Amino acid sequence: MLPENLDQILLLITQNQGRLYSYILAVVGNREYAQDILQETNLIIWRKADTFTLGSNFQAWIFTIALNQIRAFRKQRGRDRLLFDESLMIQIAEEVEQFQDYDLRANALSLCLQKLPDKHRKIVHRRYFQDTPLTNIATEMKTSSNAIKSLLHRVRHTLLHCIQQQIDLKEAN
Template sequence: MRTPEFMQLLTSNQSRLYAYILSLVFDSDQADDVLQKTNIVLWEKEEQFELGSNFIAWSFRIAYFQVLAQRKQKQRERMVFDDDLIGQLAQVASQCDDTFEHRQKLMRRCLEKLNDRQREYINRRYSCGATVAKIADEMGNSVGAVKQILFRARVSLIQCVNAIEASQ
């Protein structure tokens, strides 16, 4: 039976899980395939997960084994990493996840500091995946104006994140 808590954990951690898998396979198409297979296994093993325990560690471990399974399927291809290298990459990727999560939190804090207009443009571009041309059309601006707004917003975000990190 699917619990709302498990569904929330699964959906809210998709980007972290994808980043972890991508760091092991170095190919976005393979990462997409492994993520899909990992999600299926996570769904199937939901009852084995204890709410309150470390979902990321559990899901990363399942993803790791899915990467190894994918590797076995791809043995015929030219570039295949050995199990030891995959293990080392998994260890490094797990360590990098802490940094990624920390920077994501900083980014959220800095996004809140942007003015409403900049935040809206950033949201449309990166959360919704809209092209600059589409944003310009929807917002009644020129493409050049949208590029400038996005550029200034990105500079503000970089400066904000760097300033917070420097103060810590």
């Protein structure tokens, strides 16, 4: 039976393919195995699509399906030396899931960087994207290294606060 919200489910599946593959690869540590498991996981996701409730955590749902497929794959492969043991696999899976909000944070950071005054954004860019030493930035800005260091500290605090606000807004919607 096809789910009534087929278009939305297809969009979610498509949007999450990269994350899903990365998750599987991180857990199994082998590209060929990860591709096989991804295909099987996608089949299960498709078969169970009508059980997914829109508005709930799609990524957690597909990661759970993927972890079950990884377990099934391990069982099929037996004691293959190229696979992690069960306890390590679970530990890796838990660690990877903690980073599931990476895209959300990256998007929030991008928005927050745009909100900074030009001067601050340029300094952040020089320091963190171009890896320019503080002394060089200070010389270019005709100020002290301590002043730049202090400014960057305040900007990081501002960015952190802004990112958290963006995430809170996103989660509220």
